[in-house]
Amino acid sequence: MENKITTRDHSLFLKAFRAYLQYVNSWLYFRKEHIIGIENVPADGTPVVVVSNHQNCLNDPLCVCLTLTDRRMNFIARANVFNVPLFNRALRAMGLLPAYRMGYEGYAAVNKNRKTMDDAGNALRDGETLMMFPEAGHQDKRWLGVFKLGYLRIAFEAAEKLNFEKDVMILPSCNHYSNYFHARTDMVVKFDKPISLKPFYDDYREAPRETMVRVNELVRSRIQELMLHIEDLEHYDQIDFLRDNGYGRRYAIRNGFKYNYLPSRLLSDQKLVNALQEATEQHPEAMEEIYRDTARYMEGLDELNIRDWLFRHNPGVESVLLRGVGLLLLLPLFILSIIPTALLFIVPKIFLAKMIKDRMFISSFNIGVSVFVTIPLCLFVPVVLLWVFVGFWWAFGYFVAFPLMFVLAWNYMRMFRKFVGTLRFIRERAKVKELRNLRKSIFERLDDMLA
Secondary structure, three states: OOOOOOOOHHHHHHHHHHHHHHHHHHHHEEEEEEEEEEEOOOOOOOOEEEEEOOOOOOOOHHHHHHHHHOEEEEEEEEEEHHHHHHHHHHHOOOOEEEEEHHHHHOOOHOOOOHHHHHHHHHHHHOOOOEEEOOOOOOOOOOOOOOOHHHHHHHHHHHHOOOOOOOEEEEEEEEEOOOOOOOOOOOEEEEEEOOOOOHHHHHHHOOOHHHHHHHHHHHHHHHHHHOOOOOHHHHHHHHHHHHHHHHHEEEEEHOOOOOOOHHHHHHHHHHHHHHHHHHHHHHOHHHHHHHHHHHHHHHHHHHOOOOOHHHHHHHHOOOOOHHHHHHHHHHHHHHHHHHHHHHHHHHOOOHHHHHHHOHHHHHHHHHHHHHHHHHHHHHHHHHHHHHHHHHHHHHHHHHHHHHHEEEEEEEEHHHHHHHHHHHHHHHHHHHHHHHHHHHHHHHHHHHHHHHH
């Protein structure tokens, strides 16, 4: 039987499941989501290909899907997740299509991609939205890889089957995360102005590949402007560390950006990274010395197992005492909060070390386990039991309190880790003093270099 995309398959189920994903993603996993440029998204019914950078696996399409809730979204995903017949039907109903890869499914299976491209083109011709990641795989750094042309081939072929009478739009977008791997962090989805393919139709008729290459360069450049793109991969670790820690904060405040507001911080980080890369080109020897010292500073922090923020706050014994008292006072609340939410913290840690080789799958794995395993066990099962054996209002109260308990437990453990780090910071005075002097020297030289 032929697998077909049906626009409204299981619509009630999909709406309920999307609401559940929104709850997990927006209420529990992320602290704050910032959607920039939503006014640039074409109206539902317009054939649109959303094209984005790809750095965080499941989170990238999930955040866009939960943002564009007014339309049918279609995604292309790795083919092996469609192997189970039940999953195959459910995933296709949700708009996912299989992509066959030579290194995994073999050369013969790659020919099946023609069917996937046809299905994606049919969705576009029906006025649906298709999301694709032209890098054809996620990156492990904040940079933009090479784009494949598949998304443009689908878009132009859809336009051709519409007799080039209807406009097909390419919508550049980007995802940006304050942290790839931790929950309770911030993220940004940015949409740029859509690119109409209509002005390229005549050129496409004459020279299809050359036209797609030209449009691809335009799309990629627009996405690169949206995101944080660290092109200097030789010094990537040092540049990423500097912009993500004390010097990034210092630079943002000095240049009038709001460091604690992620969209503003992204702009500051882009400016800082560009300034660092330009300085490296103009003063290679001086910057090489700064990068060497930065690497030494990073190694020192790792050796002591402390974080850069401690040098900015410079806590003393009184700070340790206050944190300790605060932790003791909040301990009863933490115990009440961790008992019903413990599985959300324990289960991912049990499996992560054994199952996840690529770090960029960590957050996707955490969300997947939460959606299908731990939240049903920690939230829905207790709600049903309370409703049946105690009463509706107890069940309702537990449902409302659950996200608050998760946030309280998460923040308490975060406070405890900071408390332990502060103890190490105070105990290792000699080494801390050496690192403080090195940090000061790096920052002062960077100030002079980037002035």
